[in-house]
Amino acid sequence: MDSAHLGSIRTDAASLGRIALQGGQAAGSTYGAVPELRSAGFDSGDALHHAMWRFTQQSLHLAADCDHIAEHLGATVTAHAGLEADIEAGLAADAAALPQQALPLNLGISAL
Numbered sequence: 001m002d003s004a005h006l007g008s009i010r011t012d013a014a015s016l017g018r019i020a021l022q023g024g025q026a027a028g029s030t031y032g033a034v035p036e037l038r039s040a041g042f043d044s045g046d047a048l049h050h051a052m053w054r055f056t057q058q059s060l061h062l063a064a065d066c067d068h069i070a071e072h073l074g075a076t077v078t079a080h081a082g083l084e085a086d087i088e089a090g091l092a093a094d095a096a097a098l099p100q101q102a103l104p105l106n107l108g109i110s111a112l
Helices: 003-039 044-097
Strands: none
Touching: 003 044
């Protein structure tokens, strides 16, 4: 996995989580319209209330999921960097331990 790609996905997930929480800016006026619609005899008051409640719940779930993804990818990038360093050190140590007359390593590996 490319750490740069994972890092950009992490950043995008965190941004999406923040945007999801901003979707409720119209909640006050929307909820305020509910009693007016109900008192005027419109069934849409209850439907609007339910739609706004559902939107709020789903926005919260989306934000939480995006935060979870961002946190997980951050840990993954850190873990992968540590594993890469361990692999590089192991390959370098193995290469140094080989006698000079041994078959040469693959050029891509020996460049590490």
